[in-house]
Amino acid sequence: MKVKKTSANCFLSKKIGYAFLFAFYLVLNSGNAQSIDSLADTIEKIKPSVVGVGTFMPKRSxxxxxxxxxxxxxxGNLVVTNAHVIPETLDAQHLEEVAVFYRKGKDEKIVTAKQIAVDKEHDLAILQLSEGQLPPFKLGNASAVREGQLYAFTGYPMGMMLGLYPVTHRGIISSITPTIIPLISAGQLNEKLMKRLQAPYLVFQLDATAYPGNSGSPLYNTDSGEVVGVINKVFIQEGKENAISKPSGITYAIPINHLENLLHEIKLH
Known part of the structure; x- marks a missing residue:
């Protein structure tokens, strides 16, 4: 009888142990599900605030x-992008203008815009829409961003080939790093890199791949949707990966505090 009682107790202990493990598994997966649902809600909220940037010419094809x-x-009438996205000159003779592209319901809209501020050092530009307003992003706190935290960015990696359907990627902040690294030889220096060597600043490095069309995309908190950085696919890589023969798929973002400074300069923040 004692043997049977011990076996029964052992069986009961195993059942309790399995039940505990199953409950723990459910709690873990519940947290993951909530995180995914939170990002899905955030994406739905911020998508109307993400636009395409380019130019419009009436008689061009x-x-x-x-x-x-x-x-x-x-x-709601200001658009942020990278300065390198905006052309240095426009074909005024053929009425070329800077333009913003966005989706409203099932319709794709085009509205002209003008550049009202630029910070070439941090590769940022601010455009003002010629008409209308769109839902704006809330600016977050770049100084609160920590390595290892998860963030997302939304944009048009492949342009408008398939229509104005924004694409979202997510990744952790893998490093908070200077904009430029030492070069292998002085022969790799050019005028732009010389200037950046004199005044490097910190940027966010992500373990997610961005494409050229992502330049200017917002980097935002997956829960609140507050933007903390501006994705930069070209400008930063020119400095950080100049010593690499095959540039990596690493993505960088300019911290949002540099945009806040630019907005303060034009008294719009």
């Missing part, structure tokens, strides 16, 4: 030329 991604801030 195609009339709209996509150059990068942007996002809406301020009162």
């Amino acid at each position: 195609p009339r709209a030329l996509f150059l990068g991604t942007g996002f809406v801030v301020g009162g």
Whole structure:
């Protein structure tokens, strides 16, 4: 009888142990499910604030030329993107203008815009829409960003070839690192890199791959949707990966505090 009792107790202990493990598994997966649901809700909320940026020319074919991604801030009539996305010159003779592309319901819209501020050092530009307003992003706190935290960015990695359907990627902050690294030889230096060597600043490095069309995309908190950085696919890599023969798929973002400074300069923040 004692043997049977011991066996019964052992069986009961195993059942309790399995039940505990199963409950623990459910708790873990419940947290993951909530995290995924939270990101899904955030994406739905921020998508109307993400736009395409390029130029528009009435008699050109195609009339709209996509150059990068942007996002809406301020009162809803300002768009942020990378400075390198905006052309240095426009074909005024053929009425070429900077333009913003966005989706409203099932319709794709085009509205012209003008550049009202630029910070070439941090590769940022602010455009003002010629008409209308769109839902703006809330600006987050870049100084609160920590390595290992999960963030997302939304934009148009492949341009508008398949229509204005924004694409979202997510990744952790793998490093908070200077914009430029030492070069192998002085022969690799050019005027732009010389300037950046004199005043490097910190940027966010992500373990997610961005594409040229992602330049200007917002990097945002997956829960709150607050933007903490601006994805940069070209400008930073020129400095950080100059010593690499085959540039990596690493993605960088300019911290949002540099945008806040630019907004303060034009008294719009």
